[in-house]
Amino acid sequence: MTGEQARLSELAEGYRQQYVLSQGDRAQRAEAEQFWWTWEAVHEGVTAGTLPVEMLDALLHLGDADAGFRGFVAAGPIEDALRYQAGVYAEAIAARCVADSVWAEAAQGVWLTDVEWAALPSELRRFIAARSTKQSVQSVKAKSGKRPSKRQGKQPRHR
Numbered sequence: 001m002t003g004e005q006a007r008l009s010e011l012a013e014g015y016r017q018q019y020v021l022s023q024g025d026r027a028q029r030a031e032a033e034q035f036w037w038t039w040e041a042v043h044e045g046v047t048a049g050t051l052p053v054e055m056l057d058a059l060l061h062l063g064d065a066d067a068g069f070r071g072f073v074a075a076g077p078i079e080d081a082l083r084y085q086a087g088v089y090a091e092a093i094a095a096r097c098v099a100d101s102v103w104a105e106a107a108q109g110v111w112l113t114d115v116e117w118a119a120l121p122s123e124l125r126r127f128i129a130a131r132s133t134k135q136s137v138q139s140v141k142a143k144s145g146k147r148p149s150k151r152q153g154k155q156p157r158h159r
Contacts, residue, residue, distance in 0.1 A: 012058040014038035016065065019072055046077045049085035053092040056081065060102050070102065074109030082128075083116055094124035103127075 014035045021032035042059075045051025059065070059073045081089040096103040107127035112120075117130050 008052070008055050008058050011038055011041060011055060012062055015042055015059060016062050016069060019069055042077050043080065046080045046089075047084045049088035051077070051081075053081075053089060053096070056089075056093075057096065057103075060106055070106055071109045074106040075111070078106055079110045079112070082110060082112060082120065082124075086116070086119060090121055090124055094121055094127075097124065097127045 015038040018032050018035035018039050021028045021035065024032075042051060042055065045055070056073070056077055059077065060070055062069070065073075078093065082093065093103070093107070097107050098104075104127050107124070108129065110128050111131055112128065114130065117125060117128060120128065
């Protein structure tokens with residue numbers, strides 16, 4: 001294992017630890033703070049376009065990564081990579097989606113605006129569902145199931 005591979009492996013494992021511990025009880029969430037630097041490193045690298053796509057690959061292919069963690073990676077760093085640095089990451093992600101079912105499944109967890117989705121290469125758009133911004137807003141409203149109180153009339157609650 002090269003030095004770069006070891007660094008990526010350490011970062012991926014720390015990122016997974018941060019995720020797992022942050023899902024736990026109060027003591028575990030406090031312990032997750034020691035791994036916060038991994039989340040920051042991944043997020044900053046992706047938004048700057050400097051994180052190697054191999055890091056995203058390492059996150060998705062960690063030996064004990066479950067569907068919840070892979071969904072977290074899809075909705076986090078992969079989505080951010082395509083949102084903020086599509087020119088850097090889109091081709092590599094598309095190639096991985098074609099060749100690897102784990103990547104193809106992860107791509108299904110990415111949500112982009114109509115404009116962001118339309119800017120992706122067509123081979124990548126095959127794997128990422130087009131979600132209308134208007135549809136997304138309506139589905140969130142529908143899920144809440146909250147109706148305005150009688151005092152509010154037809155005005156919704158403000159949050």
